Amino acid sequence: xxxxxxxxxxxxxxxxxxxxxxxxxxxxxxxxxxxxxxxxxxxxxxxxxxxxxxxxxxxxxxxxxxxxxxxxxxxxxxxxxxxxxxxxxxxxxxxxxxxxxxxxxxxxx
Amino acid sequence: xxxxxxxxxxxxxxxxxxxxxxxxxxxxxxxxxxxxxxxxxxxxxxxxxxxxxxxxxxxxxxxxxxxxxxxxxxxxxxxxxxxxxxxxxxxxxxxxxxxxxxxxxxxxxxxxxxx
Numbered sequence: 001x002x003x004x005x006x007x008x009x010x011x012x013x014x015x016x017x018x019x020x021x022x023x024x025x026x027x028x029x030x031x032x033x034x035x036x037x038x039x040x041x042x043x044x045x046x047x048x049x050x051x052x053x054x055x056x057x058x059x060x061x062x063x064x065x066x067x068x069x070x071x072x073x074x075x076x077x078x079x080x081x082x083x084x085x086x087x088x089x090x091x092x093x094x095x096x097x098x099x100x101x102x103x104x105x106x107x108x109x
Numbered sequence: 110x111x112x113x114x115x116x117x118x119x120x121x122x123x124x125x126x127x128x129x130x131x132x133x134x135x136x137x138x139x140x141x142x143x144x145x146x147x148x149x150x151x152x153x154x155x156x157x158x159x160x161x162x163x164x165x166x167x168x169x170x171x172x173x174x175x176x177x178x179x180x181x182x183x184x185x186x187x188x189x190x191x192x193x194x195x196x197x198x199x200x201x202x203x204x205x206x207x208x209x210x211x212x213x214x215x216x217x218x219x220x221x222x223x224x
Binding site: 004033035040041042043044045048086088096097098099100101102 | 149150151152153154157167168197199201211212213214215216217218220
């Protein structure tokens with residue numbers, strides 16, 4: 001069982017819809033990362049957070065430490081948001097990141 | 110612009126051959142990482158290096174080797190001992206490791222296939 005679980009695995013939306021991707025983890029973390037992977041394969045770091053909420057443009061990331069849960073929201077989704085979104089956590093006192101399997105988001109025009 | 114450059118983008122290997130994947134960064138980062146990505150799985154750590162001339166095995170190091178002779182470079186060799194090398198390989202770097210949390214910057218990846 002992966003220590004970092006994402007849902008849903010696949011998500012299809014219409015342009016303009018509000019998107020939520022969820023990430024749950026099994027042990028305490030020191031930081032939670034949200035990453036975006038485009039079809040070509042390159043990965044971009046979107047957020048790193050250890051508490052509360054962060055916002056960048058139409059993207060919002062939240063984390064609830066007590067519930068061991070984080071969400072990534074996309075407001076006013078656009079076809080260019082189509083990508084795989086990955087959450088990753090530095091679990092416990094571990095040095096390394098543990099990655100979720102990713103959520104494939106497709107936004108149709 | 111600072112960033113991470115991986116080359117080549119696509120690589121083909123014959124059975125029994127060793128191949129080396131290049132990773133160069135000009136971000137002045139101390140820590141560098143190699144990950145493997147397979148369909149339906151999360152990224153898995155192969156090797157990482159905190160500082161020049163030092164590196165440690167990750168979760169799936171068997172069949173791989175690395176070197177860290179320069180701060181900017183962290184090449185990964187996929188040896189013939191790696192029985193299932195077909196995968197997407199990603200290199201990453203961060204400004205430090207250990208107790209401090211720093212975002213990791215990723216390259217565009219190398220897709221390795223067996224002929």
